[in-house]
Amino acid sequence: MDYEIIIAGGGMVGAALAGLLGQAGKKVAVLEATTPRTFVVSDPFDNRVSALSRASQRLLEQAGAWPEVLALRAAPYENMQVWDATGAGLIRFEAAELGEPDLGHIVENRVLQLALLATLTRYPSVDLLCPARLADFELSPQQITVKLADGRRLTAQLLIGADGAQSGVRRLAALPYEVLDYGQKAVVATVYTALPHEATAWQRFLPSGPVAFLPLPHPQACSVVWTLAADQADAVLLWSAERFNRELAQALDFRLGELISSEGRAAFPLRGLHAQSYLHERVALIGDAAHTIHPLAGQGVNLGFKDAHVLAELILANQTADLGSLRLLRRYERARRGDNELTQKLMEGFSLLFSNTLPPWQWLRNTGLSTVNQLPPLKYQLARRAMGL
Numbered sequence: 001m002d003y004e005i006i007i008a009g010g011g012m013v014g015a016a017l018a019g020l021l022g023q024a025g026k027k028v029a030v031l032e033a034t035t036p037r038t039f040v041v042s043d044p045f046d047n048r049v050s051a052l053s054r055a056s057q058r059l060l061e062q063a064g065a066w067p068e069v070l071a072l073r074a075a076p077y078e079n080m081q082v083w084d085a086t087g088a089g090l091i092r093f094e095a096a097e098l099g100e101p102d103l104g105h106i107v108e109n110r111v112l113q114l115a116l117l118a119t120l121t122r123y124p125s126v127d128l129l130c131p132a133r134l135a136d137f138e139l140s141p142q143q144i145t146v147k148l149a150d151g152r153r154l155t156a157q158l159l160i161g162a163d164g165a166q167s168g169v170r171r172l173a174a175l176p177y178e179v180l181d182y183g184q185k186a187v188v189a190t191v192y193t194a195l196p197h198e199a200t201a202w203q204r205f206l207p208s209g210p211v212a213f214l215p216l217p218h219p220q221a222c223s224v225v226w227t228l229a230a231d232q233a234d235a236v237l238l239w240s241a242e243r244f245n246r247e248l249a250q251a252l253d254f255r256l257g258e259l260i261s262s263e264g265r266a267a268f269p270l271r272g273l274h275a276q277s278y279l280h281e282r283v284a285l286i287g288d289a290a291h292t293i294h295p296l297a298g299q300g301v302n303l304g305f306k307d308a309h310v311l312a313e314l315i316l317a318n319q320t321a322d323l324g325s326l327r328l329l330r331r332y333e334r335a336r337r338g339d340n341e342l343t344q345k346l347m348e349g350f351s352l353l354f355s356n357t358l359p360p361w362q363w364l365r366n367t368g369l370s371t372v373n374q375l376p377p378l379k380y381q382l383a384r385r386a387m388g389l
């Protein structure tokens, strides 16, 4: 066999899994369809970023990629403030009160992917094939043969689908999935604000959906995720820069003052997806290929990293087993499905609770936020949980 494991998709989650397996000497091929744009320090900030939890940072350290992430570009955030537009409800988390240096890091997705892919070149047992697109696969009792779009064929014991929400591996394995269109889109952009962000992640819940300003490594630059009904989001994309800057500053209640400028405006449809099974003979799904969630608490890639962690541990603890056997892979699915499902449903629940304009619900969420804010033990238990500690 050419490899023990083939990973289709060298995005953040697939590359992290390859790093975890590669530093343990596993023979792995990573297939990535698109060559990521190289990074230079003078590049403007990308509009796609992720809020990484402490648990994700640890996983990236374990995969050997964290120093590379910091060497490229990342912003630690020390505080988080969440409040409701319809009342006085507010909750604020501060790393200092937890005795931690920060609550997490904001990293551009491309930077994270590049750091991970660069790390893989240090592991002699890992081959990164890029560009290389998985087109099909074929099963036989002992192995799986992966066919690439350029005609190459590779064999392995196990194929991992880390190829994102539109997963080709999921489709080829005929794994059924449930999908819920939230009827919303996330408008993203990079903005420069009149006031400094103070290393704080700011999030305000409006009846139309939450708006988040995530701090970037410049005192006045933030990455924005503004959730709106799909048709509203489409209209926002057509606004002049002046109107966009004015209305977005207002959506955050001018907490960071007026917007000086904005760039990279784009919108992404929001859907919740969950594969009914993550497994097929010699095939397993991880990350967005298995599940996507509402981005309101920035947990999507953090969940994917947890999948990668569990699967890597399982593979490394079973060195002599057939890695493609369903018996082994079921332990991965059992360990991850519950957490992924619970997080997905929680995000959907929060989204409904915070967009409800009926007075009892407004009272409930405002009282809830303020009450938890005044109960430090509960508040910090929640914060530690969100950080994955």
Ligand SMILES: Cc1cc2nc3c(=O)[nH]c(=O)nc-3n(C[C@H](O)[C@H](O)[C@H](O)COP(=O)(O)OP(=O)(O)OC[C@H]3O[C@@H](n4cnc5c(N)ncnc54)[C@H](O)[C@@H]3O)c2cc1C
Binding pocket: 008, 009, 010, 011, 012, 013, 014, 031, 032, 033, 034, 049, 050, 051, 052, 132, 133, 134, 135, 162, 163, 164, 165, 167, 168, 186, 188, 225, 268, 286, 287, 288, 289, 295, 297, 298, 299, 300, 301, 302, 303, 304
């Ligand atoms: C607006 C928005 C904001 C978000 N913010 C956050 C946040 O703050 N924190 C957070 O944790 N999550 C966030 N998320 C979610 C996060 O972006 C995703 O969970 C994450 O990108 C999933 O990573 P992945 O590696 O599983 O998939 P992807 O990032 O989709 O990567 C899949 C990779 O597979 C490759 N590929 C696809 N098909 C093939 C093929 N046939 N052969 C070879 N390669 C292939 C693709 O080129 C791609 O590189 C957000 C999502 C949205 C929409």
